[in-house]
Amino acid sequence: SCTMCCSALEIAELKKPAGPLCGNCRVGGGCKIYSERPQVCRDFECEWLTRRDLPRQLRPDLVGTILMEDADSDEYRAVCAPEKPMAWRHPLVFAHLLALAKSGRTVVAKAGLLSWRIYASGEWGPTV
Template sequence: MGGGEDKGGVPVPGRACGPCSLCCILPDIDELDKPANVVCRHCVPGGGCLSYAVRPQTCRDFLCLWRTEPGLAAHWDPAASHMMIYVQGRQTTVLVDPAHPAIWQREPYFGELRQRAAEAKRNGGYLIVYVGDEVTLVD
């Protein structure tokens, strides 16, 4: 994924992708020449990957924070929040489903994103939100 690697994440027991396919839709995936916000040609939304056994390493390595961060509350399930969060280096990225562009600005999401951004800043990082072509640095 063009910026979606979150290597080393260990899945939280009991959390699965379920019907969520946002990681196959929202990010760009360089190895597949897939632009952001376009359904991957191998994806069956809500049904998985048609090329799961031979998917690129980037796809194999990726798990969003919903899958790897036990402290992330239930309302952050991407299927419910319409957002996908991941960390790459110092950057925390939130990809928002363009069909729900304002959801990240609603509570409890906005307050929690501001807290996460403040924590990232204390550690030399930052948090950005992508909604389609719009990019917002959360302060």
């Protein structure tokens, strides 16, 4: 029933920019073109789906943040819902991101065109 990836993420194959809801999305009901959806949609799985150790409170539509591995880099990302650009600062989300930064991962939070790097020290700042 979570459809946050259908709004927060860009889907070039559908000419859908990050932000607006995909025209094929039924809120709370999934994808209208599920059996014919683009390969990028078939391949995408957020961390909440793949990591069974994450608490229910980190479900993207509940906390306003999609936790994900970036396929094009070695970054771990928190992509915020357009209407909640600072959702990555939620205590549960930030604690998760900080733990990953402390483990040596490059951790980035994104909100639209803005992005912040989270450091192992707990500090954070804009990316360049």
